[in-house]
Amino acid sequence: MKTEKIEIFDTTLRDGEQVPGCKLDKQEKINIALKLDELGVDVIEAGFPISSPGDFEAVQKISKIVKNAKVCALTRANKKDIEAAAKALQYAKKPRIHTGIGTSESHIKYKFNSTQDDILERAVEAVTYAKQFADDVEFYAEDAGRTDNLFLAKVCEAVIQAGATVVNIPDTTGYCLPSDYGEKIKFLKDNVKNIEQAIISCHCHNDLGMATANAIAGIINGARQIECTINGIGERAGNTALEEVVMIIKQHEKLGFHTDINSVMLNELSTLTSTTMGMFVQPNKAIVGANAFAHSSGIHQDGVIKRRDTYEIIDPREVGINESSIVLTARSGRSALAYRFKNIGYDVTKTELDILYQHFLMLADTKKEVTEKDLFTLMNSYSKKQLINHA
Numbered sequence: 001m002k003t004e005k006i007e008i009f010d011t012t013l014r015d016g017e018q019v020p021g022c023k024l025d026k027q028e029k030i031n032i033a034l035k036l037d038e039l040g041v042d043v044i045e046a047g048f049p050i051s052s053p054g055d056f057e058a059v060q061k062i063s064k065i066v067k068n069a070k071v072c073a074l075t076r077a078n079k080k081d082i083e084a085a086a087k088a089l090q091y092a093k094k095p096r097i098h099t100g101i102g103t104s105e106s107h108i109k110y111k112f113n114s115t116q117d118d119i120l121e122r123a124v125e126a127v128t129y130a131k132q133f134a135d136d137v138e139f140y141a142e143d144a145g146r147t148d149n150l151f152l153a154k155v156c157e158a159v160i161q162a163g164a165t166v167v168n169i170p171d172t173t174g175y176c177l178p179s180d181y182g183e184k185i186k187f188l189k190d191n192v193k194n195i196e197q198a199i200i201s202c203h204c205h206n207d208l209g210m211a212t213a214n215a216i217a218g219i220i221n222g223a224r225q226i227e228c229t230i231n232g233i234g235e236r237a238g239n240t241a242l243e244e245v246v247m248i249i250k251q252h253e254k255l256g257f258h259t260d261i262n263s264v265m266l267n268e269l270s271t272l273t274s275t276t277m278g279m280f281v282q283p284n285k286a287i288v289g290a291n292a293f294a295h296s297s298g299i300h301q302d303g304v305i306k307r308r309d310t311y312e313i314i315d316p317r318e319v320g321i322n323e324s325s326i327v328l329t330a331r332s333g334r335s336a337l338a339y340r341f342k343n344i345g346y347d348v349t350k351t352e353l354d355i356l357y358q359h360f361l362m363l364a365d366t367k368k369e370v371t372e373k374d375l376f377t378l379m380n381s382y383s384k385k386q387l388i389n390h391a
């Protein structure tokens with residue numbers, strides 16, 4: 001089946017790095033950028049060059065060494081920011097300037113003490129100026145999620161007219177319902193007359209836990225780029241998680257999309273990002289959490305041991321994890337215990353298993369998880385008792 005490509009725009013090094021405590025030094029940013037390029041992302045948002053000399057240098061260095069991806073730098077809608085971004089990107093093979101301004105009533109009134117007309121003018125000026133430095137200019141309408149659709153359409157049309165190649169529709173505050181976000185994208189597709197000259201991008205935050213669902217609603221309704229981060233890190237509750245959208249697109253072929261991401265590297269990228277940033281991944285995190293492929297209840301374990309896909313929709317090897325794990329707890333069943341004994345070299349009979357299982361349950365009730373070492377101890381004491389019984 002012919003599928004349409006969804007561009008993956010990674011902003012781990014910009015929106016992700018804004019998280020308190022996650023700041024990276026130049027070398028750390030470079031290491032992650034090189035891995036993102038290998039992973040197959042289409043765009044790496046490398047930083048916000050005007051924000052600090054360190055970030056400027058990091059964007060500059062990343063621009064020099066990234067081989068395949070477009071390298072993007074963020075700016076506000078002013079000349080100084082745009083000049084800094086252009087300079088930092090000057091060695092990039094495929095540079096992109098990402099400029100924009102708040103478009104919601106709240107931003108216009110309280111952030112800028114301004115008017116819609118003035119914001120529209122500043123948006124167009126920023127894109128026009130950025131075009132002097134780069135062919136590829138992405139415009140973000142900050143807080144688009146809460147922006148009136150008619151005004152948003154007017155802004156999009158004007159910035160595309162000024163040369164924007166991508167229009168980014170951020171749900172900056174993570175407020176939208178997936179149905180509302182999807183409708184917003186459809187509204188732009190239907191009402192911006194030059195929309196075919198640009199790609200619509202989804203940039204969703206996770207304040208209500210809907211960042212991934214919103215991005216998917218966006219592409220179903222006509223967007224063709226998703227902005228996301230590894231492990232979903234980002235301001236406040238984070239951004240759309242890259243590994244989640246990539247695997248949703250892969251698992252749900254009926255959507256008719258593909259990405260160029262080499263999913264086998266997802267686990268490696270997750271670990272690299274979390275260890276470099278010191279931002280640990282919650283164990284129940286989809287795709288890359290420690291428990292994402294771990295089974296601990298007896299019913300599930302029995303199913304997975306018989307056939308993996310009874311309780312797993314993704315083969316762990318597809319995301320770079322060697323195998324599913326069968327965790328032993330007081331909720332585990334006999335087949336899980338037999339399986340784990342077999343893994344350490346003991347092929348137990350049914351009678352042996354019955355006896356061992358009773359010992360196992362007594363132990364399991366006293367601890368959170370029964371380990372491999374515990375299994376050896378159990379087997380050892382069982383064998384000794386057998387010897388005593390036979391003596």
Ligand code: KIV
Pocket residue numbers: 015140141142143168170171172173203205
């Ligand atoms: O969330 C947001 O609106 C942003 C923009 C700067 C793109 O991160």
Ligand code: ZN
Pocket residue numbers: 015170172203205235
């Ligand atoms: Zn953001």
